[in-house]
């Protein structure tokens with residue numbers, strides 16, 4: 001039976017084929033080569049620091065989701081991104097998937113022009129074309145979802161991203177997917193507590209899987225952060241970073257909210273040892 005993820009990916013492919021008719025891969029490659037070099041998302045997420053005593057926040061620009069519908073009317077993604085950066089976000093994630101999340105590459109362009117922090121192009125990456133596209137539009141980090149890719153795709157897409165100077169956030173949801181991420185030499189590994197095949201959220205998934213990720217990797221807790229208590233829970237269970245969408249886009253003062261999450265995370269990390 002087709003899962004939610006299969007349905008999303010079918011739409012992603014159709015939309016991509018339409019874009020390919022407008023901008024060829026050859027043109028994209030020229031644009032990517034002309035773009036300013038990628039920023040170091042690995043360093044921004046504390047990858048270079050062995051202690052990682054700070055909890056990093058990846059703040060997401062997310063207009064809607066298939067599970068919750070419209071989350072916020074974001075009139076000006078650039079202004080929201082500036083608030084995220086002012087609040088101390090280490091990376092800003094821009095959802096570019098159109099059909100289910102109402103995102104676009106135009107959002108990525110607007111955010112790129114507004115802030116200097118590393119950007120994650122958040123999409124369902126299924127084709128090399130999207131990786132060139134991400135770089136051409138100024139992204140520094142891309143998402144690879146293990147559940148949607150073969151081992152060959154995982155390693156080929158990772159290698160291409162690195163050649164273009166970008167980092168990769170490899171998203172997992174099960175023990176087997178973590179093994180596959182590690183085998184593909186992933187250095188930034190996310191555990192999404194939302195099952196993309198059913199859209200169910202189970203926050204306890206993070207604590208049960210985080211310990212399986214090698215210490216060298218940056219560990220990202222993805223989805224389901226509602227408040228500082230959730231942040232404390234993820235940080236106490238081994239998160240080096242959190243990826244937050246809904247709780248920021250739907251909040252009146254996202255800048256203060258990020259500062260609050262960062263403080264809660266640092267306190268929980270300090271209490272770990």
Ligand SMILES: O=P(O)(O)OC[C@@H](O)[C@@H](O)c1c[nH]c2ccccc12
Pocket residue numbers: 060062122123124171192222223224225243244245246247
């Ligand atoms: O809005 P939340 O619950 O804070 O979740 C953010 C992020 O983790 C979620 O948007 C996400 C995680 N992995 C994805 C893959 C595709 C699309 C979206 C996602």
